Amino acid sequence: MSNDPRRIGPHDLGGLLLAEGEKPIDRDEHDFAYWERLVDGLIYVLGAKGYPADTAAFRRAIESLKPEDYTNLSYYERWAASAATWCTELELVTQAELDAKMAEIKARQTAGDAS
Amino acid sequence: MPHDHDDLTPPGVPHKHPFQEDHPEPQTYHQLLGVALHEVLIEKGVYTMDEMRARMERIEGVSSETHGARIVARAWLDDDFKAKLIDNAFAAIKLADMDPGYAEITVLENTPSTHNVVVCTLCSCYPRSLLGRPPAWYKSKSYRARVVREPREVLAEFGTPIPDNQDVTVHDSTAELRYIVLPMRPAGTEGWSEDQLATLVSRDSMIGVARASDPE
CATH class of the missing domain: 3.90.330.10 (Nitrile hydratase alpha /Thiocyanate hydrolase gamma)
Known part of the structure; x- marks a missing residue:
């Protein structure tokens, strides 16, 4: 079934026999990390401003993730990847700005501070 | 950058700047990407932190x-x-x-x-x-x-x-x-x-x- 030609992409899970085997659904409740709340929020804040113009653009960016990324990334990592894609396409940000900011955040996390 | 942190780190001992105190740090490429996107969008004035906070409050107020x-x-x-x-x-x-x-x-x-x-x-x-x-x-x-x-x-x-x-x-x-x-x-x-x-x-x-x- 995982090779079913009718599947439209890695996100198309309905009815699938999962490669990792059948297992009970993990019903544990979970909390959200702050970065997850930010990613969740930015989608809606941008949505309220008309970015992207419709939910199809958001969906397209998620559904065009590489199958291994779709499988391995966590839920809000997929959202982050999608949002970065269409925010770049809409020229709200550039990849260079994102790369520089990521380096800055990592430096902020690890920088020793002798003050 | 001025430092006015009031923490328990002894003087002269290096300490990290957490992304958010007492919460898990974003670690992976995509976690950092999400946070970076948020920070760049704020810096460029696409939205404000107040708008972000209002949105978080709104969804977290729905149960x-x-x-x-x-x-x-x-x-x-x-x-x-x-x-x-x-x-x-x-x-x-x-x-x-x-x-x-x-x-x-x-x-x-x-x-x-x-x-x-x-x-x-x-x-x-x-x-x-x-x-x-x-x-x-x-x-x-x-x-x-x-x-x-x-x-x-x-x-x-x-x-x-x-x-x-x-x-x-x-x-x-x-x-x-x-x-x-x-x-x-x-x-x-x-x-x-x-x-x-x-x-x-x-x-x-x-x-x-x-x-x-x-x-x-």
């Missing part, structure tokens, strides 16, 4: 108890409201002074002959305006894959066995159309108020993996 359960309890008590809800949920939710969100909503009424259950096989579409953010299991691969293939087994796993003489209908949500289940009103609740009835309506009963609770 199944204060929103979805009220709608269900009202529908149990008021046939006219229930008819409006089933005819045009978006308008009826507005009528109840709640924000229906941006996507179309369809209310699925459970009956003795049909039990309804909701999934989003492609992702996680969910009636957030009535139930808040979806639970992890709703977004999980196993729920999305299995509930359309073996709904009775999945429902039994949730502690909701469905009798053979009751049909199970699975509804697959989309970005533009969300569903919420109107569970059956439990017996023994005659004369109950809306407040009392709402306490019997769980989030899971409005997704369709549970029934409304029986009165104790």
Whole structure:
């Protein structure tokens, strides 16, 4: 079934026999990390401003993730990847700005501070 | 950059700048990407931190108890409201002074002959305006894959066995159309108020993996 030609992409899970085997659904409740709340929020804040113009653009960016990324990334990592894609396409940000900011955040996390 | 941190690190000992004190740091490429995107969008003035905080407060202020359960309890008590809800949920939710969100909503009424259950096989579409953010299991691969293939087994796993003489209908949500289940009103609740009835309506009963609770 995982090779079913009718599947439209890695996100198309309905009815699938999962490669990792059948297992009970993990019903544990979970909390959200702050970065997850930010990613969740930015989608809606941008949505309220008309970015992207419709939910199809958001969906397209998620559904065009590489199958291994779709499988391995966590839920809000997929959202982050999608949002970065269409925010770049809409020229709200550039990849260079994102790369520089990521380096800055990592430096902020690890920088020793002798003050 | 001036340092006015008031922390317990002894002078001269290097310390890290946490992303947010006492919370998990973003670690992976995509976690950092999400945070970087947020910070660049703020720096470029696309939105403000106040707008972000307002959005977080709004979604975190929505819960199944204060929103979805009220709608269900009202529908149990008021046939006219229930008819409006089933005819045009978006308008009826507005009528109840709640924000229906941006996507179309369809209310699925459970009956003795049909039990309804909701999934989003492609992702996680969910009636957030009535139930808040979806639970992890709703977004999980196993729920999305299995509930359309073996709904009775999945429902039994949730502690909701469905009798053979009751049909199970699975509804697959989309970005533009969300569903919420109107569970059956439990017996023994005659004369109950809306407040009392709402306490019997769980989030899971409005997704369709549970029934409304029986009165104790």
